[in-house]
């Protein structure tokens with residue numbers, strides 16, 4: 629894969645910009661209660677990337693927040709405007725989740741699955757039923773094969 633990637637994104641005030649140098653692995657929407665609170669909305673959309681493909685320009689602060697797995701995650705915010713840009717789940721070494729809508733062109737990254745639809749708002753209708761999971765999903769069976777391979781290869785390098 630020699631395709632060049634240079635995806636850009638940032639916060640609302642413009643003090644934090646980031647870029648992603650490698651093709652993202654997967655994009656998912658999560659409807660769980662924690663994501664509802666952290667977005668103040670019905671669901672979050674996360675684009676999962678390899679941790680070492682992100683570079684950040686500008687000041688971010690971070691804090692650890694709870695997850696269903698009990699392992700927690702670290703969320704990163706612009707220190708000026710407080711926009712939540714990306715996070716790291718401790719359950720997933722070597723990867724980060726960027727908040728998809730902070731990308732300059734998020735239309736390229738549509739949710740490939742919806743998870744925790746057991747908590748989905750009842751007025752929100754999803755049409756693509758086979759892409760919905762009541763709770764979590766099996767990564768190896770759900771991500772594109774290419775992404776699974778690339779992530780597993782990356783895991784080998786960070787052991």
Ligand SMILES: [Zn+2]
Pocket residue numbers: 639640641642643644706707708709710711
């Ligand atoms: Zn900002």
Ligand SMILES: [Zn+2]
Pocket residue numbers: 658659660661662663664744
């Ligand atoms: Zn969630």
